[in-house]
Each structure stands twice: as structure tokens, then as C-alpha cells.
Amino acid sequence: xLTRYYRELLNFLSRAVNDRHAAADLAQESYVRVLAxxxxxxxxxxxxxxxxxxxxxxxxxxxxxxxxxxxxxDTDDDGGADLFDSLAAPAxxxxxxxxxxxxxxxxxxxxxxxLPLRCREAFILHKFDGLPQAEVARRMGISVTxxxxxxxxxxxxxxxxxxxxxxxxPPSSL
Numbered sequence: 424x425l426t427r428y429y430r431e432l433l434n435f436l437s438r439a440v441n442d443r444h445a446a447a448d449l450a451q452e453s454y455v456r457v458l459a460x461x462x463x464x465x466x467x468x469x470x471x472x473x474x475x476x477x478x479x480x481x482x483x484x485x486x487x488x489x490x491x492x493x494x495x496x497d498t499d500d501d502g503g504a505d506l507f508d509s510l511a512a513p514a515x516x517x518x519x520x521x522x523x524x525x526x527x528x529x530x531x532x533x534x535x536x537x538l539p540l541r542c543r544e545a546f547i548l549h550k551f552d553g554l555p556q557a558e559v560a561r562r563m564g565i566s567v568t569x570x571x572x573x574x575x576x577x578x579x580x581x582x583x584x585x586x587x588x589x590x591x592x593p594p595s596s597l
Contacts, residue, residue: 428471429450429454432450432453432474432475432478433446433447433450435475435478436449436450436478436482440485445485449481449482449485452481453477453481454474457470457473457474457477460473526588527585527588530584530587531581531584531585534581534583534584535547535580538576538577538580541565542576542577543577544563544573545559545563545569545577546573546578548562548563549574550574550577556570556571556574
């Protein structure tokens with residue numbers, strides 16, 4: 424985990440505190456806290472998300488200590504609020520986002536799994552294996568037109584799944 428996210432976290436913290444040395448200290452403290460939690464036997468499902476959350480909290484604590492000492496930004500000009508808003512970790516690291524993404528992938532795989540066998544086979548060969556439609560047709564012993572129909576049917580099913588995930592109403596059939 425250390426080498427995997429360190430540079431990314433350090434860059435995030437450097438932007439947050441505008442001081443590379445302070446950012447390095449905060450990154451180290453973040454790692455210490457997350458690793459201590461893991462070594463205590465606590466299961467950490469999303470270590471990257473926890474690492475960013477810990478780092479963000481340390482930055483906020485640092486600014487609070489600075490405010491108490493009279494070294495922080497004047498929050499009357501709303502600059503402090505903007506600073507705290509900018510400290511959010513990348514959206515992909517948030518646990519809620521990761522869970523929603525995993526659920527969306529599972530839903531999409533379920534939709535693909537429910538496709539008719541030949542349709543699913545053509546779709547997987549074309550989209551996942553990257554074969555051109557002519558090669559898919561040759562391997563399956565069907566026409567290119569039939570491959571196109573299978574792929575179109577599969578793409579429509581995937582679109583409906585995506586729309587359902589996004590909360591969009593199903594298209595009305597005229």
C-alpha cells in the first residue's frame with residue numbers, strides 16, 4: 424500500500440497545504456494511522472479511501488491548530504470554506520463511490536449473463552476480446568449481419584441497465 428499510493432497522496436496533500444515538507448509529514452502520519460489500524464486486526468475494505476480520508480482529516484486538524492495560533496486564513500472572506508471543499512479526495516476513492524461502482528459492474532455482468540447464449544457469445548467476443556465483427560462471424564459460423572444484430576441487442580440491454588442505475592425512466596415504445 425505504501426508505494427502504491429504515496430506519490431499520489433503526497434501530490435494531493437501538497438496542493439492542500441502548499442508546502443511539500445508539511446505534505447510529506449502529513450502523508451507519513453496518514454500511513455502510520457492506517458497501518459496501525461490494519462495491524463490491530465481491523466479489516467480495511469478500501470485502504471486508499473481510508474488513507475485519503477485520514478489525510479484530509481489531518482489537513483483540517485492542521486488548519487484548526489493554525490487558526491487557534493492565529494496563523495490560519497481569515498475565514499470571513501469565505502476562503503477557508505473553499506479550501507476545505509477542495510480537500511476532498513478524488514471521487515473514485517470515496518467508499519460510497521467505490522461501492523456504487525462495484526454494484527453497477529455486478530448489475531451489468533448480470534445483464535450480460537442473462538443474454539441469449541449466441542448473443543452473449545458474440546457480444547463478449549467483440550467487446551471484451553476485441554475481435555472485429557467479421558472474425559466473430561467466422562468463429563461462430565454466422566453472418567456478419569447476425570453478429571451486428573446480436574451486438575445491437577446486447578448493447579440495448581446494457582444501456583437499459585445503465586439507465587436503470589442512473590435512475591432514468593425506461594424509454595417509451597411508440
